[in-house]
Amino acid sequence: MLNGVPRILIVRLSAIGDVVRVLPALHSLRRRYPNAQIDWAVESKSVDIVEGHPSIDRVLVFERPAEFIPACRAFLRFCSQIRRNRYDIVMDFHGILKSGLITARSGAEQRYGFARPRAQEGSYLFTNKKVRLPSQDLNRVEENLLLSDLLSPRRGQLDVTISVPPEIQDEIDEYLEETFAGGKRLVAMHIAVAREEKQWPLEHFAALADMLLADGRFDVLLTWGPGQFNAAEEVLGLTRRHPVVAPEMPCLKHYAWLVHRSDLYLGGDTGPMHIAAAMGTPVVAIFGNTNPAKHAPYQRPCEVLYIADPGLSAQERLRRITPEMAYDACVRLTGH
Numbered sequence: 001m002l003n004g005v006p007r008i009l010i011v012r013l014s015a016i017g018d019v020v021r022v023l024p025a026l027h028s029l030r031r032r033y034p035n036a037q038i039d040w041a042v043e044s045k046s047v048d049i050v051e052g053h054p055s056i057d058r059v060l061v062f063e064r065p066a067e068f069i070p071a072c073r074a075f076l077r078f079c080s081q082i083r084r085n086r087y088d089i090v091m092d093f094h095g096i097l098k099s100g101l102i103t104a105r106s107g108a109e110q111r112y113g114f115a116r117p118r119a120q121e122g123s124y125l126f127t128n129k130k131v132r133l134p135s136q137d138l139n140r141v142e143e144n145l146l147l148s149d150l151l152s153p154r155r156g157q158l159d160v161t162i163s164v165p166p167e168i169q170d171e172i173d174e175y176l177e178e179t180f181a182g183g184k185r186l187v188a189m190h191i192a193v194a195r196e197e198k199q200w201p202l203e204h205f206a207a208l209a210d211m212l213l214a215d216g217r218f219d220v221l222l223t224w225g226p227g228q229f230n231a232a233e234e235v236l237g238l239t240r241r242h243p244v245v246a247p248e249m250p251c252l253k254h255y256a257w258l259v260h261r262s263d264l265y266l267g268g269d270t271g272p273m274h275i276a277a278a279m280g281t282p283v284v285a286i287f288g289n290t291n292p293a294k295h296a297p298y299q300r301p302c303e304v305l306y307i308a309d310p311g312l313s314a315q316e317r318l319r320r321i322t323p324e325m326a327y328d329a330c331v332r333l334t335g336h
Contacts, residue, residue, distance in 0.1 A: 006033060007086065010040045011102050012093040013062060016252065016271030019046040020162070020278050021140045021298070022093045023053075025148035027159035029091075030055040032152030041082065041102060048252035049275075052163035079105035089151065093144055097121035112150055118143065137291065141298035160278040160299065164257045172257040179244060184219045185334045187212055188259050188276070189243070190267030191235050192228035197289040197314035198268045200321065202231060206238035207323035208266070212330060213241040221246050221262065223255070223272065264334055266326060269295050277302060282333040286321055289314035303329045 008029065012022045019042060029038060039058040040050050047061050062078045065071045075098070083105055092103045092113035100123030103111050113119055113127030117136070124130060131147050138146075145154055180186060191205045205222075212218040220243035224232040232245045249255040256275050259265050265276035266284040277283050277297035285296055287306040296304050305325055307317040 005035050005037070006088040007037045008033065008039070008089045008091065009060075009082065009085070009087045009106060009108070010038065010091050010093060011099045013041065013043045013099060014046045016046050016049060017274035017295075018094075018140065019049045020160070020271070020274040022144050023049075023160045023162075023278065024141055024158050024298070025091075025093065025144040026053070026055050027161070028145065028148045028154045029152050031155060039085070039087075041078075046252075048256075049162055051253075052165065053161060054163065055161070075101075078102070082106050091147065091151070092119075092123060092127060093147060095119040095123050097123055099123060100126035103127060110151075112147060114143070114147060137293045139296065139298050140294055158298070162253070162256045162275065162278055164253045164260075168253050169257050172254060172261060175247070176258075176261055179221075180219050184217055185263040186219045186221060186261070187264045187266060187330060187334075188221050188223050188246075188262040188281075190223045190225075190265070190270065190272045192224055192231040193268040193270045198270065198318075199288070199315075200268055200286045200318050202235050203238055204319075204321070204323050204326070205235045208326050208330075209235070209239050209243040210241050211323060211327045213243060215327075215331075218330070218334075220244065221258075223249075223258065223267075225249075225272065264330055266330060273297060284326060284329045284333060286318065286326065288318040301333055303333055305329060 012019050037057045039060055040056050041060045042050055043062050050056055050059050065074055079102055087106050087108045089110045090103045090106045090108040092099045095114045095118055104126035111127045112129045115130040115132040116124055118133050129150055131150055133143055193199050209220045212220050222232045222235055222243050223246045236245055256279050259276040259281050260279035262281055265281045267273050268286050269290045273285055277299040282301040283297050285304045292304045292306050305321045307320050
């Protein structure tokens with residue numbers, strides 16, 4: 001600690017949505033320590049969420065090779081880099097073995113993390129200040145705020161910021177102005193997720209797109225991530241009224257501004273859902289087997305569509321969330 005000002009490291013490596021959900025805790029820390037050095041350790045997959053953030057002094061990126069042995073060597077080098085930075089405080093918001101090893105190797109005197117069962121893979125062994133969650137059904141944002149409360153009790157409003165450079169804003173603004181005539185509410189529909197048990201049927205997306213376009217008050221933009229373009233094309237092929245398929249986004253900052261400029265986001269439990277909520281866009285969130293109490297967006301407005309029947313498979317729960325139900329939610333959230 002230099003002149004009473006701490007050096008703080010946040011450890012939350014991935015995934016995209018989980019990184020987004022630590023941002024309110026970051027803001028709480030920055031309000032408590034306006035002059036501190038606050039750094040963030042993250043994997044390259046999620047770096048766009050925190051890069052350029054006004055409350056972060058330095059982003060430390062772990063570039064993980066695909067092969068096991070090179071990945072181990074890269075991880076050891078990354079841990080050594082963190083140790084050289086001589087942090088006073090490390091906060092492990094991830095709670096797995098990898099983040100625990102980073103926390104331990106840092107050499108920080110104060111090492112904050114979760115107690116079991118939230119801390120997994122033995123990560124609790126590497127922290128000396130722990131928060132025990134009062135419930136296993138807390139929203140992840142609330143969990144992270146409880147951890148940051150150990151160091152910086154929250155005050156004021158819940159803040160979330162994803163920094164988007166002006167040149168990216170201009171690029172997205174120009175695309176939207178060229179693609180849509182304006183005057184209608186733009187619905188960004190993210191049509192694919194990585195896990196089958198979270199995937200709303202593609203034919204439901206197509207039916208919803210047709211309903212929104214037939215309404216006359218909406219434009220529909222189908223968004224997609226790496227490796228998901230075929231799903232977007234399939235949805236397009238199932239429609240009668242032909243929504244617009246978004247171009248490939250060069251990075252998450254492009255996507256963040258795209259959904260920020262949209263009037264509504266609709267999609268499953270995935271990173272883009274949390275990006276949309278963080279950017280202030282109303283969200284219709286469709287859940288299958290994951291618990292909305294833990295994983296729905298913390299920000300409002302948000303409407304969750306979920307069939308709470310443990311006797312059904314995740315796919316059947318999702319199938320029973322009809323396009324008509326989703327259409328009604330879109331109308332409610334856009335104020336029509």
